[in-house]
Amino acid sequence: METWIHNEEKYKGKILSLEVGEVRLDNGEVFGREVIRHMGGVAIVPVIDDSVVLVRQFRIAIGRDILELPAGKLEKGEDPETCAHRELGEEIGYQAGKLLLAASYYASVGFTDEKMTIFLAFQLQKVAQHLDADEIIQIVHIPVAEIGERLARNEFEDAKTIIGLRELLAYLKS
Amino acid sequence: METWIHNEEKYKGKILSLEVGEVRLDNGEVFGREVIRHMGGVAIVPVIDDSVVLVRQFRIAIGRDILELPAGKLEKGEDPETCAHRELGEEIGYQAGKLLLAASYYASVGFTDEKMTIFLAFQLQKVAQHLDADEIIQIVHIPVAEIGERLARNEFEDAKTIIGLRELLAYLKS
Numbered sequence: 075m076e077t078w079i080h081n082e083e084k085y086k087g088k089i090l091s092l093e094v095g096e097v098r099l100d101n102g103e104v105f106g107r108e109v110i111r112h113m114g115g116v117a118i119v120p121v122i123d124d125s126v127v128l129v130r131q132f133r134i135a136i137g138r139d140i141l142e143l144p145a146g147k148l149e150k151g152e153d154p155e156t157c158a159h160r161e162l163g164e165e166i167g168y169q170a171g172k173l174l175l176a177a178s179y180y181a182s183v184g185f186t187d188e189k190m191t192i193f194l195a196f197q198l199q200k201v202a203q204h205l206d207a208d209e210i211i212q213i214v215h216i217p218v219a220e221i222g223e224r225l226a227r228n229e230f231e232d233a234k235t236i237i238g239l240r241e242l243l244a245y246l247k248s
Numbered sequence: 249m250e251t252w253i254h255n256e257e258k259y260k261g262k263i264l265s266l267e268v269g270e271v272r273l274d275n276g277e278v279f280g281r282e283v284i285r286h287m288g289g290v291a292i293v294p295v296i297d298d299s300v301v302l303v304r305q306f307r308i309a310i311g312r313d314i315l316e317l318p319a320g321k322l323e324k325g326e327d328p329e330t331c332a333h334r335e336l337g338e339e340i341g342y343q344a345g346k347l348l349l350a351a352s353y354y355a356s357v358g359f360t361d362e363k364m365t366i367f368l369a370f371q372l373q374k375v376a377q378h379l380d381a382d383e384i385i386q387i388v389h390i391p392v393a394e395i396g397e398r399l400a401r402n403e404f405e406d407a408k409t410i411i412g413l414r415e416l417l418a419y420l421k422s
Contacts, residue, residue, distance in 0.1 A: 075306045075313075076306050076308050078308070084258075084259055085258055085259060085266055085268075087268065087280075087282045088280060088282065089282055089358070089359060090282055090284070090359055092259055092266055094259075094261065097308055099382060099384060100384060101384065103381060103382065105381075105382040106261075106262060107308050108261045108262065108263055108264055109308060109309045110264070110284055110309075110359075110360075112356075112359070115358070132249045132250050133357040133358070134250050134252070134271055134281050134283060135283045135284075135354075135357055135358070135359055135360055135361045136354060136357055136361050139249075140354070140357055142357065145358075147358070175402070177402060177410060178402060178405065179404070179405055179406060179407045179410055180309075180310060180314070180405055180406055180407065181355050181356040181407050182355040182356060182360070182362055182364075182407065182408075183307040183309055183310055183314055183316065183406055184263070184289070184307070184309070184319075184321070185263060185264055185284075185286070185309055186284075186309055186356070186360075187309045187310050188356055190356075190407075207277060207279075208273060208277065208279040210273060210274060210275065222418075225418070226418065226422070228349070228351060228352060230353070231352070231353055231354055232353060232354055232357055233353045233354065233355050233356065233364075233407045233411065234356075236351060236353055236411055236414075237407065237410055237411060237414075240410075240411075240414040240418075244396075244399070244400065244414075248400070
């Protein structure tokens with residue numbers, strides 16, 4: 075185990091904050107640590123007519139477009155299921171009759187507490203889409219029958235998308 | 249697409265740096281962006297005698313222990329395969345006769361460029377273990393036969409571990 079000796083919030087932003095300090099290990103040694111605090115988020119695997127609805131969007135962190143599950147950040151105090159319903163409507167314009175918890179995980183425990191929760195969404199009905207002002211996305215339908223092969227070819231490059239699609243295949247086989 | 253109007257390195261640390269600025273979207277709108285730069289890393293799924301070798305370790309970002317695949321950060325200029333061989337030796341004391349690329353993904357594209365590469369490792373032979381001075385870990389063997397059920401129960405809480413174990417099962421079934 076490790077215990078903070080001292081730590082300081084070096085930056086507080088809109089979506090993350092940075093904490094830097096030193097910890098003492100059980101063996102008495104002292105080491106520096108850098109931690110990114112993040113509210114966490116949800117991602118949804120929306121299944122419509124034997125296809126999954128993904129979104130392609132530009133991400134400044136990697137400087138290019140990437141294909142992802144619809145997803146969003148948790149608002150303060152919001153539970154993941156409520157967030158999933160909200161994001162499904164806002165981002166791709168659907169309402170889900172059935173939401174199943176598929177996975178819940180830390181994105182990168184080496185430096186951040188960001189936790190993602192993934193839901194499978196079924197019984198989808200079209201509603202109005204309400205994108206955030208800073209979201210420009212392209213909707214992409216992928217047939218469920220193609221997912222296994224595309225995963226095997228390492229076509230998906232985003233953690234939540236790989237996990238969500240693998241969970242969908244495991245669920246459909248169970 | 250988005251283009252930086254201005255951006256500034258607000259913090260440069262040992263394992264990450266923080267970049268903050270504003271971007272212009274294709275629709276002309278301007279928004280703030282916060283990006284964590286990270287060198288990326290590798291994780292390994294070591295398969296020995298029908299078991300997978302995992303490590304349990306304390307992570308200060310989440311304030312507790314978590315069960316994970318053996319993993320490590322890329323050194324500057326290091327290719328992922330070299331890093332995987334190095335970490336396998338250092339962290340759990342094994343040398344792999346066969347390393348297969350299983351997945352490569354961005355951990356959380358909403359705020360970081362951290363990229364993880366996961367390898368399946370077979371034909372393992374014991375060598376001396378050389379942990380970093382700030383690593384205290386417990387080695388845990390999980391029978392391959394139990395992995396599917398444990399994944400279905402959402403027992404694993406770490407992104408690379410879920411992806412690596414799912415990839416192993418997909419590989420063994422193929």
